[in-house]
Amino acid sequence: MKYVSTRSSAEKVDAAQAIVAGLAPDGGLYVPESFPAFALGRVKDMAEQPYPDRAREVMGAYLTDFSEAELRACARQAYAPERFGDCPAPLKAVGDLHVLELWHGPTHAFKDMALQMLPRLMPLAMKKTGVDKQVFILVATSGDTGKAALEGFCGVEGTQVGVFYPVDGVSPAQKLQMITQEGENTHVCAVKGNFDDAQTGVKRIFGDEAFARELAEKGVELSSANSINWGRLVPQVAYYFSAYADLLKKGVIALGDEVNFCVPTGNFGNILAAYYAKRMGLPVGKLVCASNANNVLFDFIEQGVYNANRPFHKTTSPSMDILVSSNLERLLYELCDRDGALVASWMQALKSGGTYAVGEAVHRALMESFAAGWADDEKAMEAIARVHAECDYTMDPHTAVAWSVAEAYRAHTGDRRPMVVVSTASPYKFSRSVLTALQGAEAVQALDEFACADALERACGLPMPASLRDLRSKARRHNDVVEPAAMADEVRRWVD
Numbered sequence: 001m002k003y004v005s006t007r008s009s010a011e012k013v014d015a016a017q018a019i020v021a022g023l024a025p026d027g028g029l030y031v032p033e034s035f036p037a038f039a040l041g042r043v044k045d046m047a048e049q050p051y052p053d054r055a056r057e058v059m060g061a062y063l064t065d066f067s068e069a070e071l072r073a074c075a076r077q078a079y080a081p082e083r084f085g086d087c088p089a090p091l092k093a094v095g096d097l098h099v100l101e102l103w104h105g106p107t108h109a110f111k112d113m114a115l116q117m118l119p120r121l122m123p124l125a126m127k128k129t130g131v132d133k134q135v136f137i138l139v140a141t142s143g144d145t146g147k148a149a150l151e152g153f154c155g156v157e158g159t160q161v162g163v164f165y166p167v168d169g170v171s172p173a174q175k176l177q178m179i180t181q182e183g184e185n186t187h188v189c190a191v192k193g194n195f196d197d198a199q200t201g202v203k204r205i206f207g208d209e210a211f212a213r214e215l216a217e218k219g220v221e222l223s224s225a226n227s228i229n230w231g232r233l234v235p236q237v238a239y240y241f242s243a244y245a246d247l248l249k250k251g252v253i254a255l256g257d258e259v260n261f262c263v264p265t266g267n268f269g270n271i272l273a274a275y276y277a278k279r280m281g282l283p284v285g286k287l288v289c290a291s292n293a294n295n296v297l298f299d300f301i302e303q304g305v306y307n308a309n310r311p312f313h314k315t316t317s318p319s320m321d322i323l324v325s326s327n328l329e330r331l332l333y334e335l336c337d338r339d340g341a342l343v344a345s346w347m348q349a350l351k352s353g354g355t356y357a358v359g360e361a362v363h364r365a366l367m368e369s370f371a372a373g374w375a376d377d378e379k380a381m382e383a384i385a386r387v388h389a390e391c392d393y394t395m396d397p398h399t400a401v402a403w404s405v406a407e408a409y410r411a412h413t414g415d416r417r418p419m420v421v422v423s424t425a426s427p428y429k430f431s432r433s434v435l436t437a438l439q440g441a442e443a444v445q446a447l448d449e450f451a452c453a454d455a456l457e458r459a460c461g462l463p464m465p466a467s468l469r470d471l472r473s474k475a476r477r478h479n480d481v482v483e484p485a486a487m488a489d490e491v492r493r494w495v496d
C-alpha cells in the first residue's frame with residue numbers, strides 16, 4: 001500500500017515514510033492510495049479474537065511494509081493488560097444505546113488507543129526508511145493528546161517529545177497530568193491563547209524550512225503525533241471493527257447488518273477512522289458527528305460551507321473546543337474524487353479567509369455517510385445526570401455530548417439501526433464538571449479538584465484510576481508559559 005498527499009497525488013511513499021514525516025512536503029496529509037477491502041468473514045472471525053489480534057488484522061491491511069510479526073509484537077505490547085486492563089475497548093449496553101469505551105489506557109482518554117501504538121511503529125519506521133536522526137515529536141494539544149503522547153514516547157530511543165497546550169484551555173486534571181510528566185526526553189510548555197493558537201503555532205513550525213534546516217544540522221527531524229500523522233489514524237480504524245465484532249458476539253446484530261456510530265468530534269480524527277472502516281467494507285450506516293457549542297462541523301455538514309469565523313467557546317468538553325479540524329481535509333479528498341488541487345484551494349481559502357464552500361456534489365456525498373448534531377454544556381450536563389439516574393452509568397462531558405446528539409438523531413430520524421456512542425474519556429479526567437452535573441454547582445463550589453474526584457468516586461461507584469489519584473503528590477516539573485510567537489524558540493531550547 002502506497003500513500004499520497006491530499007494536495008497532490010504525484011509523489012507516492014510507503015507507510016513507514018508517511019509515519020516518519022507526519023505531514024506531506026506540500027503541506028497536505030498522507031492518505032492511502034486506495035481502501036483495502038476487508039471481507040465480512042474476517043470480521044466474523046474477529047468476534048473470537050482478543051483486541052490485539054483484531055488491531056493487528058486491521059492495521060496489517062494498511063501497513064503492508066511492516067511484517068506480520070512486527071505488527072503482532074506492536075499490538076501485544078501496546079494493548080497489554082498492564083496498560084489497558086483485560087479489555088482495551090469494551091462495548092457496553094446502556095439504555096437503548098451501546099457505548100464503546102476507549103479510555104482504559106494509561107492516560108484515561110481515547111488518545112491512548114493510538115498513542116500507545118505510534119511510538120512502537122515509529123522506531124520501526126525510522127529503521128525502514130534509514131533515518132538515523134533524532135525524531136522530535138511536536139504536539140499541539142487540546143488536553144488529552146499531550147499527555148498520551150508524553151506517556152507513549154517517554155523513554156523511546158531516538159525520540160524526544162515536546163507538547164504545547166493552551167494555558168487556560170485544558171482541565172485541571174489534564175494540566176496536572178502533563179506538567180508532572182517524568183522522563184528525560186519529554187518537554188511541556190503552555191501557550192497563551194486557545195487550542196487553535198497552539199495548533200497554528202505548531203503548523204507554522206512544521207512549515208518553516210529554515211527552521212527544519214537548522215534542526216537538521218543538529219541531527220534532529222520534526223515529526224507529529226497529532227492525528228495528522230497516519231500512524232495515529234490507522235490504530236483507530238481497528239476499534240470500529242472491534243465494536244462491530246462485539247455486537248455480533250452479543251447477538252445484537254447478524255453479520256452484514258448496519259450499525260451507526262456517534263462520535264464526539266474535535267479534530268475529526270476519530271470519526272474519520274470510522275469512515276475508513278466503512279470504506280473498507282464494515283457495514284456502517286450513518287456516522288453521526290457530535291459537536292459542542294463550537295459547532296463549526298455541524299454547520300459544515302448541514303450546509304456544505306466551512307466557516308471558522310465565529311466566536312470560540314470554552315466548554316466543559318475542552319478536547320472538542322476546536323474551530324479548525326485538521327483531519328477533515330482527508331475526508332474532503334475522498335469526497336471530491338481525490339482532486340488534490342481542489343483540496344489545496346479550499347485549504348488556501350481557509351487559511352486566508354477562514355472559510356470555504358465545497359459545492360453541491362461534494363455536499364451530497366458528505367450527507368450520504370454523515371449526519372451531525374451539537375449539544376451545549378447544559379444538554380451535556382443534563383445527559384450525564386439522566387443517564388446516571390436511569391442507567392447507573394456515568395459519562396464524561398465529551399461522551400455526554402455524543403450521547404445527547406445520538407438520542408436526538410434517533411428521535412428526529414426514526415433510524416432504528418443499533419447506535420454505538422463512542423466514549424472518549426474517563427469521567428475522572430473531568431471530575432468537577434461531572435460532579436456538578438450530578439449534584440449541582442452549590443455542592444461542588446467549595447471543593448478543590450481532588451475533593452471533586454473523591455466525591456465523584458462516592459457518587460458513581462466507578463473506581464478512580466490510580467494514576468489520577470497519584471497526581472496529588474507528584475512534582476510539577478514543567479512550568480513554562482510562552483506567547484505563540486515564541487514557540488519555535490522553546491523548541492530550540494528543548495533540542496539544545
Ligand SMILES: *Cc1c(COP(=O)(O)O)cnc(C)c1O
Nearest residue numbers: 144266267268269270319424425
Ligand atoms: C481528542 C478528543 C476528542 C476529539 O477527537 P478527534 O479525533 O479530535 O475528533 C473527543 N473527546 C476526547 C476526550 C478527546 O480527548
